[in-house]
Amino acid sequence: MEKKDYRPMWKDLGLNLEGHDQLLAVLGNAYKDIYMSQENRPKAMQYLDFVISEAHGLRIEELMEEKRKGNKVIGTFCVYVPEELISAVGGTCVGLCAGAEIGIDEAEKVLPRNTCALIKSFMGFKLAGLCPYIQASDLVVGETTCDGKKKAYEILNDYKETYVMEIPQMKTERDRALWKGEVLQFKERVEEIAGRKVTPENLRQGIKIVNEKRRALQRLSQIRRAAPPPISGLDALLVNQISFYDNPLRFTRNIHTLCDELEERVRNGMGVAKNGTPRILVSGSPMALPNWKIPYVVETSGAIVVAEESCVGERSTRDLVQEDGKSLDKMIDAIVDRYMKIDCACFTPNEERIEHILDLARDSKADGVIHYSIQFCTPYSVESYKVEKTLQQKNIPVLKIESDYGMEDVGQLKTRVEAFLEMVKG
Numbered sequence: 279m280e281k282k283d284y285r286p287m288w289k290d291l292g293l294n295l296e297g298h299d300q301l302l303a304v305l306g307n308a309y310k311d312i313y314m315s316q317e318n319r320p321k322a323m324q325y326l327d328f329v330i331s332e333a334h335g336l337r338i339e340e341l342m343e344e345k346r347k348g349n350k351v352i353g354t355f356c357v358y359v360p361e362e363l364i365s366a367v368g369g370t371c372v373g374l375c376a377g378a379e380i381g382i383d384e385a386e387k388v389l390p391r392n393t394c395a396l397i398k399s400f401m402g403f404k405l406a407g408l409c410p411y412i413q414a415s416d417l418v419v420g421e422t423t424c425d426g427k428k429k430a431y432e433i434l435n436d437y438k439e440t441y442v443m444e445i446p447q448m449k450t451e452r453d454r455a456l457w458k459g460e461v462l463q464f465k466e467r468v469e470e471i472a473g474r475k476v477t478p479e480n481l482r483q484g485i486k487i488v489n490e491k492r493r494a495l496q497r498l499s500q501i502r503r504a505a506p507p508p509i510s511g512l513d514a515l516l517v518n519q520i521s522f523y524d525n526p527l528r529f530t531r532n533i534h535t536l537c538d539e540l541e542e543r544v545r546n547g548m549g550v551a552k553n554g555t556p557r558i559l560v561s562g563s564p565m566a567l568p569n570w571k572i573p574y575v576v577e578t579s580g581a582i583v584v585a586e587e588s589c590v591g592e593r594s595t596r597d598l599v600q601e602d603g604k605s606l607d608k609m610i611d612a613i614v615d616r617y618m619k620i621d622c623a624c625f626t627p628n629e630e631r632i633e634h635i636l637d638l639a640r641d642s643k644a645d646g647v648i649h650y651s652i653q654f655c656t657p658y659s660v661e662s663y664k665v666e667k668t669l670q671q672k673n674i675p676v677l678k679i680e681s682d683y684g685m686e687d688v689g690q691l692k693t694r695v696e697a698f699l700e701m702v703k704g
């Protein structure tokens with residue numbers, strides 16, 4: 279089937295057409311090399327392949343159609359933004375492009391060179407005119423998770439209106455009160471943008487939609503605990519990445535179809551790696567689409583990734599919002615409590631995260647943990663010391679990696695990962 283020409287839509291959105299064509303060509307090739315070269319992929323991954331191939335096409339067309347109907351699109355960069363409130367007013371929450379080394383020259387005109395690749399990436403995507411999601415967004419929502427993002431949003435606001443939520447840094451009652459104030463203020467902003475009120479009925483529905491999406495992802499993460507695992511870490515990461523872009527109802531349905539197939543594989547003892555292949559838990563900074571570097575390195579070095587302790591992974595799917603709130607206030611409280619449980623490294627102290635890593639290493643039967651920090655990501659890099667120390671005390675092998683989005687260090691990373699895997703096997 280011939281592909282539809284989306285260029286008129288991209289032009290209307292103000293994209294840099296030439297640069298965007300180049301970006302799609304590079305991404306298409308990377309996807310072919312990294313994803314399509316895998317063997318024995320589940321059939322249901324075809325849905326994800328399709329979504330990826332239409333991420334800048336059909337999905338944007340759907341969002342534009344929603345906008346024509348008067349529904350709003352809200353772009354986000356972080357799992358702290360309560361999607362339930364956006365869904366309640368008929369809006370769509372989309373994760374914004376931040377996982378590729380794009381528009382670096384433009385980004386470095388406004389940001390210091392030594393900045394986290396994720397921050398440089400979202401700035402680069404916007405300044406180079408290459409992200410249709412930010413162009414389609416009626417509002418961009420940032421948050422104060424780290425100093426780099428917090429200050430970068432002030433600059434991004436010069437190019438696209440950016441609303442910033444204040445994330446507390448501790449988990450006392452005072453911090454919860456601050457966070458509740460932030461959630462209520464965000465609710466007002468969302469109502470203002472959408473021209474609709476959040477009501478107990480529509481919020482109940484919003485909570486349900488987002489919980490169902492998380493339940494499907496939780497099911498996937500349970501199935502990956504099987505030995506041998508029926509799906510690669512690369513494919514599972516892709517599912518988590520796409521959860522930030524796709525229509526939530528359709529996504530949930532398709533992930534259950536994938537899980538049905540994976541359960542069948544488990545029943546038949548069929549896996550994507552032989553029994554005895556080292557199982558790796560990857561923990562740390564988020565891997566935004568299309569950052570596939572670490573699972574690619576691990577899975578082309580003779581191991582398999584069985585879980586991600588990350589915002590694009592367990593950190594965003596582990597907890598649900600309680601669904602039994604009878605009044606709007608009770609539902610807001612349930613949202614506040616659920617989001618306060620997120621164990622981002624921006625919190626201090628953050629012992630829960632270390633407990634969660636230990637639990638996940640045990641439950642996913644990981645033979646070793648790779649702690650990944652994006653270079654210049656101070657919260658995760660500094661916290662890696664405590665993570666490493668605790669894992670070593672429990673005799674769980676751990677390797678710390680710092681990297682950016684460039685591919686120059688892949689050879690060197692492979693050497694380190696292979697040496698680590700020898701130790702894990704030994």
Ligand code: SF4
Binds near residue numbers: 395397423564
């Ligand atoms: S990866 Fe680290 S430095 Fe980058 S935005 Fe996230 S918390 Fe901030």
